[in-house]
Amino acid sequence: MTKLTAVSNTPPNTAESREAFGIALRIASTLAFALMAVCIKALGDDIPLGQVVFFRSALALIPLVGFLWWCGDLRHGLSTHRPLGHIIRCLAGATAMFTSFATLRLLPLAEANMLSYLSPVLLALMGWVFLHEGFGLRRAVAVLLGLAGGVALVVPAFGGDLPEGSELGVMTGLVTALLTAIALLQVRRLTQAGEKAGAIAFWFTVVSALSGLCTAIFGWSCPTAGQWGLLIGAGMSGGIAHILMTLSFRHAEASALAPFEYLSVLWSVLLGGVLFSENPSWSFLFACPLIVASAVIASVSKR
Numbered sequence: 001m002t003k004l005t006a007v008s009n010t011p012p013n014t015a016e017s018r019e020a021f022g023i024a025l026r027i028a029s030t031l032a033f034a035l036m037a038v039c040i041k042a043l044g045d046d047i048p049l050g051q052v053v054f055f056r057s058a059l060a061l062i063p064l065v066g067f068l069w070w071c072g073d074l075r076h077g078l079s080t081h082r083p084l085g086h087i088i089r090c091l092a093g094a095t096a097m098f099t100s101f102a103t104l105r106l107l108p109l110a111e112a113n114m115l116s117y118l119s120p121v122l123l124a125l126m127g128w129v130f131l132h133e134g135f136g137l138r139r140a141v142a143v144l145l146g147l148a149g150g151v152a153l154v155v156p157a158f159g160g161d162l163p164e165g166s167e168l169g170v171m172t173g174l175v176t177a178l179l180t181a182i183a184l185l186q187v188r189r190l191t192q193a194g195e196k197a198g199a200i201a202f203w204f205t206v207v208s209a210l211s212g213l214c215t216a217i218f219g220w221s222c223p224t225a226g227q228w229g230l231l232i233g234a235g236m237s238g239g240i241a242h243i244l245m246t247l248s249f250r251h252a253e254a255s256a257l258a259p260f261e262y263l264s265v266l267w268s269v270l271l272g273g274v275l276f277s278e279n280p281s282w283s284f285l286f287a288c289p290l291i292v293a294s295a296v297i298a299s300v301s302k303r
Helices: 002-008 014-043 049-071 083-106 109-116 119-130 137-159 166-192 197-218 225-251 254-276 282-299
Strands: none
Touching: 014 049, 014 083, 014 109, 014 225, 014 254, 049 083, 049 197, 049 225, 083 109, 083 166, 083 197, 109 166, 109 254, 119 137, 119 166, 137 254, 137 282, 166 197, 166 225, 197 225, 254 282
């Protein structure tokens, strides 16, 4: 009787387990997004930007529809009580897709990805201001460490020679960071309001595909077999990444997930070295422990 009482008085730590699961989903999504970026980068300038956006979004519907079927939401899970919220999220996200793909074309892979990771800092601050999420010392230190690691990578890179068009690439990268933060903040608002993750991902994917399709009037090209493979890879990995990202916000707060955005830098550097012969510099060796430390600090539960 004493043992049963002792056990019953110890509530399960569901909040910590949910946050840990959300973090795991977010880490997996960063890897999938990095694979998508590699496919986009490898396509180069041979395929029009709008055509890339269309195929990335249209092909992403394949894993997304499978996800909705698996969840049992394919017929009834696409309705919404927050149409305005979806419109804001879709417009910000679709525009960010155009600007992020343009940045990948204008800048090296590492620099392009690093600029986009200003969005986690903006997201954590927006979550604190607009959603009244907790932003204690532990998460503040984690975000600052991640930002310091980002600066350690970006400043030396931008101090040297960059390809032609780097100024425009920096501008589109900064716009992407802001739009991404707005889109992710809206995802958090929608999930808090009870909107299903599948519906959020589905309508964003449809709007992005339609946005890319509208550019067909300006002329599309006929992809080669290799380009078809890259387009399919970008669409599938992007769709899976988006599902994982959307689900992660259902299990953890935006400020808790923000530091893990920087893990995509590690994936991009590793993949860039293998596929594009981009060798990591001393700045990467300095930034790597800062980024990893930010993830570890954010994941340690406060006792």
